[in-house]
Amino acid sequence: MPIIANETKTRKVVIPIRYPTESRKQIAIIVAQSQNVMGHWVVPIITFEGPLGPFLESGRFARDLGMAFIVASYFYDQMMLSVKNDYLGNGV
Numbered sequence: 001m002p003i004i005a006n007e008t009k010t011r012k013v014v015i016p017i018r019y020p021t022e023s024r025k026q027i028a029i030i031v032a033q034s035q036n037v038m039g040h041w042v043v044p045i046i047t048f049e050g051p052l053g054p055f056l057e058s059g060r061f062a063r064d065l066g067m068a069f070i071v072a073s074y075f076y077d078q079m080m081l082s083v084k085n086d087y088l089g090n091g092v
Contacts, residue, residue: 009035013075014049015068018061025050029068031075033082044079046072 013031020026026049033044 011041011044011079013072015071015075017064017068018050027052029072031072031079033079040084041079041082043083044076046076 011033015029015031016026017029018024018027028049030047030049031044032047033041036042
């Protein structure tokens with residue numbers, strides 16, 4: 001279940017891929033967006049939290065990672081709706 005945090009100047013959605021256990025750290029995808037000094041929302045970023053090695057652990061982990069990317073892309077698209085056109089290179 002995505003965790004949505006809205007603060008005054010930032011928005012953040014944390015999508016857990018693997019919850020923390022005693023022997024493993026949490027792995028999550030974070031979609032974050034912030035406001036500039038004028039108060040306009042800028043282009044969001046997608047990043048990882050936790051260790052993500054060069055190989056996948058299992059088929060289930062690969063499936064969970066793929067689903068997390070699909071959910072992250074949805075939230076990315078929703079956040080992009082609030083970005084003004086002048087930040088997209090349209091010259092407006």
